[in-house]
Amino acid sequence: MKLSRKRILSFTAIFLFLIVLIFTAVYLKNVADYKRSVKETTFSNLDISNVPDGVYAGEYDVDFVYAKVEVTVQNGVITNIDILEHKNGRGSRAEVVVDRIIEEQKIDVDAVSGATNSSTVIKKAVENALTGENRE
Secondary structure: OOOOHHHHHHHHHHHHHHHHHHHEEEEEEEHHHHHHHHHOOOOOOHHHHHOOOOEEEEEEEEEEEEEEEEEEEOOOOEEEEEEEEEOOOHHHHHHHHHHHHHHHHOOOOOOOOOHHHHHHHHHHHHHHHHHHOOOO
């Protein structure tokens, strides 16, 4: 039985549509997981004055946004935060959140408007550095 050209094109179109549908569903699930991960991110009430002097590395990853930082503590004070890596969408503006952390000497500072998710990820990377989570 010979398949007509029209029938082959129809099967191909249906197959391609199903592939696109599957990829779209997977992508939407990943986005939902990412948003949930950011929303569920919490911060401890870390007393920075109890952190020993040193340079600490930490990271935090929620798939679509990732940050790796290096935090310097001297005499119980955060003196410097270097962002070693920051994978983000449009959240590069969030990088100024490290200035707020240094200024206020606490991790859970206000997020940068328009870059809330990236701000959260950077802050959590700083906390992970100081608490030993995900330390290198």
